Amino acid sequence: MSGGGKKDCVCVYDVNSGPFETLRPQTVYWEHDDIITCVAAHTNDGNLFFSGSKDSTIKLWDKRVGNTSAATMGGMLAGGGFRPGHTQMITCIDTFDHTFVSAGLDEKILVWDIRMMTSSTAQ
DSSP states (O other), X not given: OOBTTBOEEEXXXXXXXXXXXXXXXXXXXXXXXXXXXXXXXXXXXXXXXXXXXXXXXXXEEETTTOSSOSEEESSBOTTSSBOSSOSSOEEEEEEETTEEEEEETTSOEEEEETTTTEEEEOO
């Protein structure tokens, strides 16, 4: 559901809740402004996961908090300019321990510290 001012969503399903044909989302997360290009579950905390989008943002989601993102990295600020992070579409996210790594079409690979939500550019 992207384009035309609509948000794109991440849907979470419980695949053990019944036949595949009748599955319905448990939770729907609506905040990305363009198509979602990748998702990654946190390796050490089953409540945390990340989504990356063509809108150049990475969202951190915590299933215990509801359907509002816990943090947003990258992307445009309302007043212009960019948040720290990527400036083009996110292509890949991977997690381990207290860090996650993201790559984007802006030719950057960023290593993020989840505890402080800061990044450094990998060379």
